[in-house]
Amino acid sequence: xxxxxxxxxxxxxxxxxxxxxxxxxxxxxxxxxxxxxxxxxxxxxxxxxxxxxxxxxxxxxxxxxxxxxxxxxxxxxxxxxxxxxxxxxxxxxxxxxxxxxxxxxxxxxxxxxxxxxxxxxxxxxxxxxxxxxxxxxxxxxxxxxxxxxxxxxxxxxxxxxxxxxxxxxxxxxxxxxxxxxxxxxxxxxxxxxxxxxxxxxxxxxxxxxxxxxxxxxxxxxxxxxxxxxxxxxxxxxxxxxxxxxxxxxxx
Amino acid sequence: xxxxxxxxxxxxxxxxxxxxxxxxxxxxxxxxxxxxxxxxxxxxxxxxxxxxxxxxxxxxxxxxxxxxxxxxxxxxxxxxxxxxxxxxxxxxxxxxxxxxxxxxxxxxxxxxxxxxxxxxxxxxxxxxxxxxxxxxxxxxxxxxxxxxxxxxxxxxxxxxxxxxxxxxxxxxxxxxxxxxxxxxxxxxxxxxxxxxxxxxxxxxxxxxxxxxxxxxxxxxxxxxxxxxxxxxxxxxxxxxxxxxxxx
Numbered sequence: 437x438x439x440x441x442x443x444x445x446x447x448x449x450x451x452x453x454x455x456x457x458x459x460x461x462x463x464x465x466x467x468x469x470x471x472x473x474x475x476x477x478x479x480x481x482x483x484x485x486x487x488x489x490x491x492x493x494x495x496x497x498x499x500x501x502x503x504x505x506x507x508x509x510x511x512x513x514x515x516x517x518x519x520x521x522x523x524x525x526x527x528x529x530x531x532x533x534x535x536x537x538x539x540x541x542x543x544x545x546x547x548x549x550x551x552x553x554x555x556x557x558x559x560x561x562x563x564x565x566x567x568x569x570x571x572x573x574x575x576x577x578x579x580x581x582x583x584x585x586x587x588x589x590x591x592x593x594x595x596x597x598x599x600x601x602x603x604x605x606x607x608x609x610x611x612x613x614x615x616x617x618x619x620x621x622x623x624x625x626x627x628x629x630x631x632x633x634x635x636x637x638x639x640x641x642x643x644x645x646x647x648x649x650x651x652x653x654x655x656x657x658x659x660x661x662x663x664x665x666x667x668x669x670x671x672x673x674x675x676x677x678x679x680x681x682x683x684x685x686x687x
Numbered sequence: 688x689x690x691x692x693x694x695x696x697x698x699x700x701x702x703x704x705x706x707x708x709x710x711x712x713x714x715x716x717x718x719x720x721x722x723x724x725x726x727x728x729x730x731x732x733x734x735x736x737x738x739x740x741x742x743x744x745x746x747x748x749x750x751x752x753x754x755x756x757x758x759x760x761x762x763x764x765x766x767x768x769x770x771x772x773x774x775x776x777x778x779x780x781x782x783x784x785x786x787x788x789x790x791x792x793x794x795x796x797x798x799x800x801x802x803x804x805x806x807x808x809x810x811x812x813x814x815x816x817x818x819x820x821x822x823x824x825x826x827x828x829x830x831x832x833x834x835x836x837x838x839x840x841x842x843x844x845x846x847x848x849x850x851x852x853x854x855x856x857x858x859x860x861x862x863x864x865x866x867x868x869x870x871x872x873x874x875x876x877x878x879x880x881x882x883x884x885x886x887x888x889x890x891x892x893x894x895x896x897x898x899x900x901x902x903x904x905x906x907x908x909x910x911x912x913x914x915x916x917x918x919x920x921x922x923x924x925x926x927x928x929x930x931x932x933x934x
């Protein structure tokens with residue numbers, strides 16, 4: 437098993453990419469701490485893992501709240517004794533023309549997508565440095581690599597995650613902690629549903645128009661990339677961008 | 688096993704990263720064609736076959752079009768198909784431009800860029816003939832992105848490999864062919880055999896992780912891209928560089 441004896445924290449682990457990754461991690465032998473702002477879906481994901489004999493813990497968590505992060509760190513150490521992997525996955529997606537973005541909405545998205553990642557790295561990476569080993573995976577996006585209309589807000593947040601990843605990777609390389617970002621295109625989750633409704637294109641059309649492979653990605657495909665980064669198989673990768681976009685940014 | 692019943696070609700498979708990849712691929716269930724200029728590939732193939740793995744050595748000069756065609760033909764004759772091409776063969780024999788002979792420049796471009804083009808071209812031709820799709824992994828480098836004073840031809844070739852990879856992705860994605868590149872930092876392989884201990888230490892210090900990479904660490908990234916685990920990963924240049932380019 438590729439994550440035997442590892443302890444992993446996954447934010448936003450109750451749905452979508454986060455949930456799929458939590459299930460895959462548990463199947464690969466990890467003990468998983470699922471955090472989510474939604475208690476119902478987070479607890480359900482824990483039950484799904486326990487149903488096949490895996491070990492998991494739910495912690496209710498607003499990633500923009502520093503006290504919540506302290507609670508996540510404490511409960512992880514109290515329950516499982518250590519932390520080896522952090523997947524900063526929680527995020528929200530808003531498509532909106534530049535001139536219509538309200539400052540309050542800007543601040544809210546930034547507090548989740550950027551401050552949430554910052555707080556996660558701040559409170560978890562020192563725990564990893566103590567054991568001289570750890571892997572952090574931050575969820576960026578192809579929106580953190582290229583421009584798109586209606587994406588000033590979301591793109592700014594994901595661009596920030598991209599470069600924060602490199603900065604943290606440099607700071608912690610000598611401490612044995614690796615930090616990489618993933619950059620998915622549209623994956624078939626609630627976010628793709630939202631994009632479909634907002635742009636008036638079916639998901640099938642979005643897949644055909646945007647991705648040379650001609651389709652949206654699946655949550656399982658992203659989970660497998662995150663697994664590669666979480667495991668020791670990627671031991672010489674840090675500060676790097678892992679793009680999973682069906683060829684969109686190669687165009 | 689991640690490559691069960693898959694047929695893979697590894698060019699430059701007789702040493703360094705190529706050899707590590709051959710060994711990992713067979714463990715993961717693949718039948719592997721070791722294509723190399725050096726007949727060391729023959730002894731590796733015999734060793735693996737005596738351990739009940741299934742490999743074939745095909746002596747190949749990647750700069751010769753007929754050698755590449757022969758490599759594909761021998762693969763299909765023996766195993767009936769091709770699923771994975773790892774265009775890995777490369778050399779590092781370089782100098783700052785004013786000291787680099789045109790002959791040496793051409794040799795590096797021939798092997799590191801044209802050799803990748805030819806390997807990819809004939810693999811794609813075979814994939815199209817099969818109608819099955821397929822996977823290509825090209826050998827990029829940190830020098831696909833950044834350079835140093837000495838690697839003049841090397842950086843030029845590897846920069847070319849990056850865009851060749853992106854081009855082939857856009858051209859053949861619809862046919863179910865994925866094309867990606869793995870871009871290592873400095874790895875402790877025979878390519879660095881001419882380098883003295885002090886220079887090796889200097890090269891290691893350029894990586895924030897403070898060491899050279901190991902061939903096995905690159906092989907694992909190649910395996911990820913070659914396997915169905917990476918089914919939505921296309922046209923990317925995956926850095927495995929100990930943080931080198933993030934600085």
